[in-house]
Amino acid sequence: MVHLDALIERHVSCGRSLVAILHAIQDDAGYVPPGCIAPLAKALNLSRAEVHGVLTYYH
Template identity: 60%
Template sequence: MHDQQARIKSHIESHQHMAGALLPLLHAIQDDLGYIPEECYGNIAKALNLSVAEIHGVVTFYHHFRIHPPGKHVLQVCRAESCQAMGSQALETHVKSSLGIDFHQTTSDGAITLEPVYCLGNCACSPAIMLDDQVYGRVSSKQVDRLVAEAKEAV
């Protein structure tokens, strides 16, 4: 935990004098830790001369930010219009059912965190998902099941 606090402090120090520092700082913390611990809101607020409520408001407004550690793998299902037109809602329902979780939740084994995303820029190959940093297009329920099984084996 001390290491985590030191890493957060380092990010705050490297961002606090930037104009418009809050979003780049939050991204840096999440990129490093995988989430933004609520315990660091006070330090961020003090460094940027903002209120804790403002920090909380920004973190909870943007779907990208997490307040809890993610699973070993993050599965994002695109919910943009093109993917919806090509069946992402059925895919989303299947994934939620097969994993036994909803968006912003992690499987009980800690392997997969499920998140919505509102465009992966892969509209020509809808429906699309992203598993960790890899985008997959024209995805079927079977393909998602296979990718999840492979990810869980790698855990």
């Protein structure tokens, strides 16, 4: 999970969108692990429900 935290931080600091970050996570890990939803929501100042909604909508 440390690797995913670094990936999230790198993309958030560049101002990338949630969808772009989710794509990067999927490219890196092969899927979007459930454990990255909370850190991603916190980093983007979104609720976990918002992140989950985007993730499941585009899945």
